[in-house]
Amino acid sequence: MHGGSVEVDRLRKTFGEKTAVDEVSFSVAPGTVLGLLGGNGAGKTTMVNCLSTLLPLDGGRAVVAGHDVAEDPAGVRASIALTGQFAAVDDVLTGRQNLVLFGRLLKLGRKEAAARAEELLAGFGLADAADQPVKSYSGGMRRRLDLAASLVVRRPVIFLDEPTTGLDPVGRREMWRIVSGLCDDGATLLLTTQYLEEADRLADRIVVLDQGRVIAEGTPRELKDQVGGAVCAVHVDVPEQRERAVRALRERMDGVTESGDLITVPGADAGTLAEVVRVLAEEGVEPDDVGLRRPTLDDVFFALTGRREDCEEQEGMRL
C-alpha cells in the first residue's frame, strides 16, 4: 500500500486565550516519516487531534491523503490510523477481544477480524497474553496493543502521538523496531515525540515545535549542522563535583552548558578534550564519562530556544 501525503498550511488552533498551534505549516511526502518534536505543551497532541478530525481548526488548512480535514473529515478518517498519547484500549476485555472489536467496527467480517487479530497479536509479541484481560498487561504490552488496535485496517497515513513515552528502554527499542517496520511497509508516518534521539532515529524530517510554533525544520542532519561540529561531553554524577567542574571549566572556556548530569563544551577537538580532562584532574573531579560527541537534537533544541529539555531526556541520549 502506498502512503498518502499530509499537507499542513498555516494551521491555527486556539483554546480561549491560549494559542496551542500557531500558523504551523509543513508537509509530509508519501511514504516518509515526519517527527514532530517538542516538549510538554508544545502543541503536538493538538496538532495530531486537528489532523485526525478530533478538533476543528481555527485557521489555515490541512489535507490528509487528499482529503481536506474541514471539508471531508469522513475521507480523512477512512485514510488514517491514530494511536493517541495514552493507550486507549478496554481494560476488562482481552487483547484479542479488543482487536476483534476494532476490526468488526471497521467492517471486517467475523473471520477476517479474528484472523487479523491473530496476526497482529503474533506480530506485536502479544500471542501469549492474547486471551488475558488487558488490565493484567504491562505498560509496554498495553502500548503495543494500542498500536496494533489502530493498525487493524491498513491505512495510508499513520499518526503516532508519543509512542514511547513511559516505556522502559527495552520497551522503547521494541517500539522503535515496530515503527521502523511500518515505514518499511510504505505507510506515511507522522509521529510526535519529546525524545530527540527518537526523532533522530525514526524520522526522515523533523519539525521542531515550541509553544505552538515551528522553530526549526529539516532533516536530522541539517538540524545537527545548525549547532556546528562535535562537542565535548562530560558526565559527572555527583552534584557537588559537577558544580565544581562547571565552575572551573567556565573560567577557562566559553559556551559551557549544563543539563542534568551532562556538561557540554562546544567546538571540541582533541586539544579541547585534553584541556577538559586536565581541568577536571586539577579540580579533583572524577567524571563518569568524558568524550567527543556529535551534537544531538537536544543541542539543536538548546541552540534554538536557549532552553534545555527535561533531565529525563538525558537517559535517552546516553544510550
Next chain:
Amino acid sequence: MTLPTSSAGATAAAARPLVTEKGPRNLLGQGLLLARRNVRLSSVADTVSTMVVFPVIFVFGFLAIFGRLLAARGVDYAQFLPPAIVVQWMFSVAISAAFFFAADRRTGMLARYRAMAINRGAVVVGRMAADSLRALLAIVVILAAGHVAGFRFQAGPLAALAFVALAVGFALTLSAGTSAVGLASRDPEAVSSTLHTVYLPLLMVSSAFVPADAFPAWIEPFVRAQPVTAVIDALRALADGGPTAGPVTRAVLWMAGLLALFSLAAVRAFRRAT
C-alpha cells in the same frame, strides 16, 4: 521480526478499499457492536448488585418502613411503591450512562472511536441500546419483587407494556441529560456524585414515596408540578387502571420537552468531547 503489516493472508482483506462511514446500516451495525461492548464493560458483579440486589432491597425495605404507616391513610403501599422504585432506577441507569461516557473520555476510548471511520451516531446508539437493556433489566427485577409483595397490573397487558415503554423512555430522556454532563468531564466519580446530588432531592420531593398531599403546604405545589411526579403518576395510572390519558399525556409532554433540551446539550457536548 516480520511485521504483521507486511505479511500476506488476512492483511489482504485488511487492505480493502476505503468504505464510507455514513448511512443507517453503519449506524445500526456499529451501534450494536458498541452496545455489546458497553454491556460487556459493565461488570457482572456490579450489574448484579446495582441492577438486581439493590432494587429488591429498596422495594422490600420501603415497604417494611412505610407500608403500615400509609395503610392507615388508605394507601396500598405494595401497589404504590414499585413505580417509584422503577423511576429511581431509571435515574440510576442514566447516571451510569454519564459515568461510562466520562470514563470513555478519560481512557481516550471516545477519542479513538471518533477518529475511526465509524458512523458519527454509532457511539450514541451504542450507549442508548446498552442503557435500554439495563433499564429493562431493572424494570423486570423491580416488577418481579413488586409482584411478590402484592403489586399487580390492573389495566391489562397493553397498559403494562405502556408502563415499561414509558419507563424506558424516561431512562433515555434522563440519559440524554446526564450524558451532556458526562461528556463534559473526564472524571466519572465526580460526574456520578454531582448527578446524585441533583437527582436525590428531586426524587425525595416528588410523589415517589409518599402521596403529594403528605408534604407540607409550602412545598406541595412544587411536588405536584415537577416532572418526576408527572412520570410517577403516569406509571401509577397505567398500573392501577382508571383514567390514564391525562397523566400519561402530561408525562409524555414533559419528557418530550426535556428530551429536546437534553439532546441539544448532549449533541453539543458530544461535538466538543475529545
